[in-house]
Amino acid sequence: MENRAFYITCGERLCLDHGIYTEHAHHVTIKRCVIRNLNPRWEGKAYGGGHGIALRLGSHHNRVVACKSYGVLEHFVVGEDGYENEFVDGEAYNIGVVGFSHTDGLVARFGAHDNRFIRCKSIGCTHGISVWTMEPNPNVQWITENVRRRNLFRNCLIATEGTKEWHTAIVLDRACENRFENCTIVVNGIKGICAMGPET
Numbered sequence: 396m397e398n399r400a401f402y403i404t405c406g407e408r409l410c411l412d413h414g415i416y417t418e419h420a421h422h423v424t425i426k427r428c429v430i431r432n433l434n435p436r437w438e439g440k441a442y443g444g445g446h447g448i449a450l451r452l453g454s455h456h457n458r459v460v461a462c463k464s465y466g467v468l469e470h471f472v473v474g475e476d477g478y479e480n481e482f483v484d485g486e487a488y489n490i491g492v493v494g495f496s497h498t499d500g501l502v503a504r505f506g507a508h509d510n511r512f513i514r515c516k517s518i519g520c521t522h523g524i525s526v527w528t529m530e531p532n533p534n535v536q537w538i539t540e541n542v543r544r545r546n547l548f549r550n551c552l553i554a555t556e557g558t559k560e561w562h563t564a565i566v567l568d569r570a571c572e573n574r575f576e577n578c579t580i581v582v583n584g585i586k587g588i589c590a591m592g593p594e595t
Contacts, residue, residue, distance in 0.1 A: 397426045404434040418452040432466035472502040481511045490519035499525040508544040516552045523553030527568035549576040556583040563589040
């Protein structure tokens with residue numbers, strides 16, 4: 396998939412929850428695509444926010460290259476045992492977005508492992524990088540590893556903003572063996588790195 400634009404809102408309600416979404420996909424390349432939420436406001440609604448590009452349910456050996464995502468709840472996501480995926484030169488923007496409890500730029504969750512985020516940017520999100528799970532995990536039936544291990548973040552730029560105590564540039568929750576190399580973190584009014592959980 397190459398050179399596509401996806402718009403995931405319609406009026407005040409989302410018409411789609413994901414711009415691009417995979418399950419059990421492998422050896423797929425997504426290149427120079429743009430995902431944009433045209434009405435990035437949640438304001439307490441039970442359903443809202445949306446996701447940019449999500450590789451889930453064991454998706455592996457996929458590449459997301461030079462894509463951009465604007466105004467969603469989670470931008471570039473790998474989850475539910477997704478592994479050996481690579482995000483390169485991705486750009487996540489949430490500048491001026493209001494109403495979300497939090498917004499996440501680069502996300503590895505629910506057992507995602509051995510994924511790479513290279514030269515990616517997260518600008519204006521309240522969580523620039525999130526490596527986490529829930530306890531109890533609502534997706535446990537799909538997860539075999541259930542620990543976010545060995546994900547690599549290299550040469551990434553994280554510029555965050557937020558006012559709540561849980562807003563953090565990098566969130567590590569029940570995560571281990573992840574690596575951060577040559578990343579630049581710019582924090583505006585929130586924490587730099589927050590590590591939680593017994594395995595972090």
